[in-house]
């Protein structure tokens with residue numbers, strides 16, 4: 001593994017070396033081998049638990065990780081487990097982790113720690129840690145040493161070998177750890193997956209990331225960009241529609257570079273065009289779009305189809321060209337705002353959301369003011385704001401801060417306040433308007449019992465009958481707060 005720990009600095013070299021390889025799908029033999037381990041585990045638990053074995057899966061991080069957990073759940077069901085939301089009832093607890101910020105890692109370790117007591121008191125419980133945090137060499141070492149009650153650990157590359165590792169643990173009675181795998185990665189086709197929800201489905205179209213933004217751990221823990229076959233995506237898309245889902249979110253760390261590993265035979269705009277032409281009553285969303293790869297062609301396709309939500313999650317991270325350069329983002333503030341204008345030219349009512357980092361090394365208040373300028377100019381429907389977190393092994397981890405943590409926090413609070421005012425202003429402007437909306441569940445607000453999301457992605461809590469859940473309807477907005485809209489279903 002040369003992707004973990006401190007050897008990962010020479011990113012340009014790594015990209016150059018590994019872009020030459022092509023990712024391969026899992027073979028029939030590999031899938032069958034894993035299924036044979038699943039069958040054996042099923043037998044073992046049948047004898048132990050007489051068909052009542054339960055599995056708890058706890059997922060952290062982004063939608064991609066939630067999509068991976070759907071595979072883990074599918075594998076657990078194949079092994080004969082029933083899923084439970086109660087970790088105290090579980091015979092196996094799986095923590096699918098995230099490494100994006102230190103806080104995410106601390107949170108998962110805290111939750112794993114809570115199960116220590118059950119193990120100590122002699123419960124027959126298996127604890128598994130997997131996902132992005134586990135893929136890091138130094139984390140594997142830390143868990144091996146300091147978390148002796150973690151029985152199985154595997155990274156993102158070895159996910160499909162979970163049944164094999166579990167069987168090894170059960171039969172050899174020793175901890176099973178595997179963070180091996182080639183950063184070129186594999187494309188996981190053919191694994192049974194158990195979707196989390198009805199109504200809304202996630203559909204990964206690609207894995208990994210080649211961008212190496214200097215603050216970000218993702219390229220190190222998820223490997224190189226690899227696009228799924230168009231045919232596999234279309235097949236899944238149709239299956240999802242057939243199963244009755246109404247909203248499909250196409251997933252990738254940078255969907256705009258879909259196909260780059262295959263010479264752009266089909267690019268993202270082509271793929272989207274083809275999917276959105278499929279007959280049915282549904283809406284497509286996608287994330288994430290990297291601004292450096294967003295194209296006019298994409299906006300034209302979005303504008304062309306009623307089945308594509310007029311919503312774009314377009315993270316800008318910082319408004320300062322100096323900081324953007326240091327982040328290796330590949331665009332300037334001017335180019336970013338130009339893209340926003342171009343998208344609005346084709347879709348005047350489009351909603352934007354974004355991610356922003358405050359306190360990147362070297363950032364000073366003058367840089368932050370430029371971030372505020374973007375926020376005030378674009379007026380996002382939703383803004384995901386983060387204080388920079390140093391990730392060992394990334395380039396930015398070697399860069400120095402020039403301001404204090406307190407100063408960063410003050411800037412962060414200022415950003416929140418600015419966005420809160422914009423949210424309220426934008427939401428208040430919708431009062432009296434009527435929107436097409438997908439009723440996707442209960443809101444747990446007794447006055448506005450339905451949870452619905454309008455095309456731009458905003459939540460409207462609505463009065464209306466629960467029989468509408470799972471259907472498209474029209475909602476009239478009657479009230480607004482900074483973070484939500486309220487209304488009633490009108491037809």
Ligand code: SAH
Pocket residue numbers: 062100101215216217218252253254288289290315317355356357386387388389390391
């Ligand atoms: N692929 C997506 C982002 C995935 S991570 C993209 O390029 O937009 C989601 C967000 O987490 C990022 O957009 C960034 O804002 C934030 N993030 C990533 N690394 C971070 C770090 N080290 N500290 C703070 N925020 C970070």
Ligand code: SF4
Pocket residue numbers: 209210211212213216217218219253254290
């Ligand atoms: Fe991280 Fe940048 Fe890749 Fe997004 S594009 S996952 S922020 S390296």
Ligand code: F3S
Pocket residue numbers: 060061062063064065097098099100132133217218221222
């Ligand atoms: Fe976290 Fe991995 Fe996603 S680091 S944000 S779970 S790709």
